[in-house]
Amino acid sequence: MQITPDLSRLLNELETLASFSDAPAPAVTRVVFSAQDLAARAYVQKLFSAAALELRTDAVGNTFARWAGTDPNVPAVATGSHTDAVPHAGRYDGTVGVLGGLEAIRALQRSGFRPRRSIELLTFTSEEPTRFGIGCLGSRLLSGTLSPESARQLKDSDGKSLEEALRQAGLDGSLENVRLANQFYHGFVELHIEQGPLLERKGIPIGIVTAIAAPATLRVRIEGSGGHAGAVLMPDRRDAFLAAAEIALAVESVAKATRSADSVATTGVCNVFPGAVNSIPSRAVLEIDVRDTDLARRDVMLSAIRAACEAIGVKRQVRVEVELINADAPAQASPLITEALSASCQALGIEFMSMVSRAYHDSLFLSRIAPTGMIFIPCRNGVSHRPDEYASPEDIKRGVQVLASALAQLAQ
Ligand code: GLV
Ligand code: MN
Ligand code: MN
Numbered sequence: 001m002q003i004t005p006d007l008s009r010l011l012n013e014l015e016t017l018a019s020f021s022d023a024p025a026p027a028v029t030r031v032v033f034s035a036q037d038l039a040a041r042a043y044v045q046k047l048f049s050a051a052a053l054e055l056r057t058d059a060v061g062n063t064f065a066r067w068a069g070t071d072p073n074v075p076a077v078a079t080g081s082h083t084d085a086v087p088h089a090g091r092y093d094g095t096v097g098v099l100g101g102l103e104a105i106r107a108l109q110r111s112g113f114r115p116r117r118s119i120e121l122l123t124f125t126s127e128e129p130t131r132f133g134i135g136c137l138g139s140r141l142l143s144g145t146l147s148p149e150s151a152r153q154l155k156d157s158d159g160k161s162l163e164e165a166l167r168q169a170g171l172d173g174s175l176e177n178v179r180l181a182n183q184f185y186h187g188f189v190e191l192h193i194e195q196g197p198l199l200e201r202k203g204i205p206i207g208i209v210t211a212i213a214a215p216a217t218l219r220v221r222i223e224g225s226g227g228h229a230g231a232v233l234m235p236d237r238r239d240a241f242l243a244a245a246e247i248a249l250a251v252e253s254v255a256k257a258t259r260s261a262d263s264v265a266t267t268g269v270c271n272v273f274p275g276a277v278n279s280i281p282s283r284a285v286l287e288i289d290v291r292d293t294d295l296a297r298r299d300v301m302l303s304a305i306r307a308a309c310e311a312i313g314v315k316r317q318v319r320v321e322v323e324l325i326n327a328d329a330p331a332q333a334s335p336l337i338t339e340a341l342s343a344s345c346q347a348l349g350i351e352f353m354s355m356v357s358r359a360y361h362d363s364l365f366l367s368r369i370a371p372t373g374m375i376f377i378p379c380r381n382g383v384s385h386r387p388d389e390y391a392s393p394e395d396i397k398r399g400v401q402v403l404a405s406a407l408a409q410l411a412q
Contacts, residue, residue, distance in 0.1 A: 001111050001112075001113055001408065002111055003104075003107050003108065003111055003401050003404045003405060003408075004107060004110070004111075005103050005104070005107045005397050005400040005401060005404070006103060006106065006107070007393055007396070007397050009103070010099055010100065010103045010396065010400070011393060011396070013047065013099045013102075013103075014091055014092070014095055014096070014099055014396075015091070016043065017040055017043060017044065017083065017091070017095050017099065018091035018095075020036045020037070020039045020040035020043065021036055021085075022034060022036050023087070023088055023387075026090070026091070026387045026388070027088045027089070027090075027387035028085045028088075028089045028090060028091050028387070029085060029086075029087045029088055029089065030083065030084050030085040030089075031084065031085075031087070031128075031130050031131050032061075032084045032125060032126035032128070032130070032131050032132070032137070032165075033061075033131070033165045033166075033168070033169045037083070037084055038169060040083050041061070041063070041083065041123070044063075044083060044098060044099070044102075044123060045063060045065075047099075047102060048063075048065035048102065048121065051065075051067075051102060051105060051106050051109070052067075052109075053065035053066055053067055053105070053121065054066040054067075054068065057171070058138075058142070058173065058177065058178045059166070059171055059172075059173030059174055059175050059177055059178050060125050060137065060138050060141050060142075060151070060162075060166065060171070060175060060178050061125040061138065061166065061169060061171050062122060062123065062124050062125050062138040062139075062141075062142055062178065063122065063123040064120050064121070064122055065102075065120065065121040065122075065123075066118050066119070066120045066121075067105055067108075067109070067115065067118060067119045067120075067121075068118050069114075069115040069116050069117045069118040069119065069411060070114055070115070070116050071116045071117065072118075074116065074117050074186065075117065075183060075184060075185055075186040076117050076118035076119065076120045076185055076186065076411075077115075077117050077118070077119050077120070077185065077186050077187050077188075077189075077407055077410040077411045078119070078120040078121070078122055078185045078187070078188045078189075078366075078370070079097070079101040079104065079119070079120075079121055079122070079188065079189050079190065079191065079403060079407060080097060080098060080101050080120075080121050080122030080123055080124065080188075080190065080362070081094045081095070081096070081097025081098050081101070081122075081123070081124065081127070081190050081191065081192060081361070081362060082094035082097070082098070082123065082124045082125075082126075082127030082128070082138075082362060083095055083098055083123055084125075084126055084127060084128050084130075085128065086128045086130055086385050087130060088385075088386070088387060089384075089385050089386065089387070089389065090383075090384065090385075090386055090387055090388065090389025090390070091389065092193045092379065092384075092389050092390070092391045093192075093193060093195065093384055093385065093389060094127055094192070096191055096192060096193055096377070096391060096396060096399065097190050097191045097192050098121070098123050100191045100396060100399055100400045100403060101121045101191060101403065102121055103400050104191075104400050104401075104403040104404035104407060105119060105121060105404075105407070107400065107401075107404050108404050108407065108408055113408055115407075115408070115411035115412070116411060116412055117186055117410070117411040117412075118411075119407055119411050120185070122188075122362075124136065124137075124138035124139045124142075124362045125137055125138030126138060127139070127361070127362055129217065131156045131157075131165075132154045132155070132156055132162055133154070133217070133219065133287065133325055134146070134154065134217065134325055134326055135215070135217075135326075135360060136360065136361075136362050136364065136365050137151070137154075137162075138178075138362070139362035139364075139365035139366055140365050141175060141178040141179065142178055142179065142180050142365070142366075142369075143179075143180070143365040143366060143368040143369045144179045144368070144369070145328070145365050145368060148174075148175035148176050148178070151175055152175065157271075163175075180369060181369070182369045182370075183369065183370060184369060184370065185366075185369070185370040185371075186370070186371070186410060186411075187334070187336055187337050187340070187370060187371045187372070187373075187410045188337075188363065188366040188367075188370045188371070188372045188373075189337055189340075189341070189372075189373055189374065189375065189403060189406055189407065189410070190361055190362065190363045190366075190372075190373075190374045190375070191374070191375045191377070191399050191400070191402075191403045192357075192361060192374060192375070192376060192377075193376070193377055193378075193379040193384060193389070193391050194207055194355075194376040194377065194378055194379055194382065195358075195359045195379060195382070195384035195385075196358060196359075196382045196384075197381060197382030198353075198355060198382075199353070199355075199376060199377070199378035200378040200379070200380065200381070200382065202353065204351050204352065204353045204378075205350055205351060205352070205377065205378065205394075205395055205398050206341075206345055206350055206351070206352035206353075206375060206376070206377065206398060206399065206402055207352065207353055207354070207355040207375070207376030207377075208333075208338050208341045208342060208345075208352055208353070208354050208355070208373065208374075208375065208376075209333055209354075209355060209356070209357045209363075209373060209374035209375070209376060210332070210333050210338065210354045210355065210356060211293065211330055211331060211332050211333060211356045211357070212330055212331040212356070212357040212360060212361060212363060212364045212367070212374075213262065213291050213292060213293045213330055213356060213357065213358045213359075213360070214291060214292055214293070214294075214295045214298045214327075214328055214329055214330040215289065215290070215291045215326070215328055215360045215364075216289075216290045216291070216298060216302055216324070216325075216326060216327040216328065217287065217288065217289055217290070217324075217325040217326050217327075218286075218287070218288040218290065218302070218305060218306075218322055218323065218324060218325065219285065219286070219287050219288075219322075219323045219325055220244070220247060220285070220286040220287075220288065220309055220320060220321070220322050220323075221283070221284075221285050221320070221321045221323070222240040222243050222244050222247075222283065222284040222285070222286070222313075222318050222319070222320050222321075223240060223282070223283050223318060223319040223321075224237075224238035224239055224240035224243060224280075224281065224282055224283070224284075224316070224317075224318040224319075225237070225238040225280070225282055225318075226273075226274065226279055226280050226281065226282030226283075227279070227280045227282075228278070228279070228280070229277070229278040229279055229280055230278065232280055237280060238316060238317050238318050239280050239281055239316070239318075240272070240273075240281045240282055240283050240284040240318055241270075241272045241281035241284050242281075242316065243284070243312050243313065243316045243318045243320065244270055244272070244281075244284035244286050246312045246316070247267070247286060247305075247308060247309055247312055247320075248267040248270065248286065250305065250308035250309075250312065251265045251266070251267050251288055251290075251305055251308075252265065253308075254301050254304040254305050254308065255290075255301060257304070258292075258297055258300070258301065260292070260294070260297065262292050262293040262294060262297075262358070263291075263292045263294075263297060263298075263301060264289075264290075264291050264292070264358070265288065265289065265290045265291070265301060265305070266288065266289045266290075267286050267287070267288050268287060268288075268289055269285070269286060269287035270284060270285070270286050271284065271285045272284050287325075288305065290302055290305065291358065291360075293330065293356055293358070295329055295330055298327075299327070302324070302327065305322075306322050309322050328360070328364060330364075331363065331364045331367035331368075331372065332367070333367070333372060333373040333374065334367070334371030334372055334373060336371040336373075336410075337371055337372060337373025337406070337410075338354070338373050340373075340406040340409045340410050341373055341375060341402060341406050343406075343409065344401075344402045344405035344406045344409065345402055347405060348398075348401055348402060348405060350398055350401070350402060352402075355376065357374060357376070359384070361374060375399055375402050375403055375406075377391055377395040377396060377398065377399040378391065378392075378395050379391045380392075
């Protein structure tokens with residue numbers, strides 16, 4: 001079977017998708033259920049329909065585009081990723097898995113292949129945690145990792161609830177219906193840029209992901225005492241931001257203290273209230289991302305950060321409240337998928353290596369309900385979540401070929 005991706009068409013589609021952005025090009029900002037996100041969803045759905053895929057959208061906005069197989073009685077094979085983008089991101093994170101997945105299906109259609117199992121292309125809602133504080137919202141609900149009740153508690157920084165945002169996006173179904181049964185899919189494969197430097201450094205075009213590191217997120221609310229920046233004397237201050245700053249430094253120390261390159265911790269959000277140059281910060285909110293390939297070590301870091309928060313609160317006489325937003329177990333890829341991927345690479349004559357994903361992906365949650373695996377392609381200098389994120393056309397093409405070949409194998 002000859003699988004020939006239409007690369008120029010795919011690159012054009014990636015470029016068009018990147019134009020749905022709240023930041024000027026080359027930056028991409030596409031936060032879930034923003035006007036740009038909704039326009040981007042409409043754009044990709046039009047492409048899915050043009051490929052004669054049957055569309056369904058669930059109550060949280062996950063979209064399923066199905067190429068019906070010849071046997072309706074067996075579980076489908078699925079692929080997909082996300083189209084939302086963190087503020088000031090690039091154009092390839094997630095989108096390569098959605099539009100590349102679409103091109104893999106179109107290439108199979110053109111080749112004359114007819115799948116026995118249906119092949120479904122999924123676009124997950126809010127893989128990025130930007131708006132509601134938790135990543136992989138769609139795949140968490142779909143896999144039963146997040147309950148509908150917990151999802152209903154979620155609010156964005158303007159106090160708008162997820163349910164309200166869904167209603168405004170025209171989604172008014174019941175979140176109870178999002179969960180899919182275990183083994184609903186025969187297998188799930190996600191194509192994604194590596195977001196790290198290893199493939200490029202080794203000069204290897206394909207990574208087959210064997211495991212996904214365990215992520216966790218903390219939200220820390222600090223309450224001190226505000227006042228006039230000129231009039232309150234230094235010994236009398238209880239500055240919430242200074243406590244936040246010490247906590248952020250403690251987060252760095254905690255990650256470095258494990259002495260493992262697999263331990264990472266980041267304070268990516270710091271909101272200061274009231275945010276006036278001549279007012280002492282009375283409140284601060286931090287969001288802290290903590291990850292490790294080793295679950296026990298990740299949890300040791302979480303405990304150490306909690307202890308540091310408490311000690312800094314006492315020392316600076318501010319109230320510190322730590323909320324655990326998520327603490328997920330790592331995922332192991334299924335041999336069903338990794339073997340299909342390595343067989344595909346061998347058949348195509350493409351060199352590959354096995355590797356761990358340090359970033360999280362919707363695959364982390366799909367792995368809870370279906371045999372799951374991922375294909376990584378290199379990205380320049382390992383850069384991601386930045387406007388200069390870049391994957392070469394040749395690497396994208398190889399990724400689509402490997403995906404298409406694996407889908408065909410799994411769908412037979
Ligand atoms: C996904 O974007 C992640 O933060 O790993
Ligand atoms: Mn991302
Ligand atoms: Mn991604």
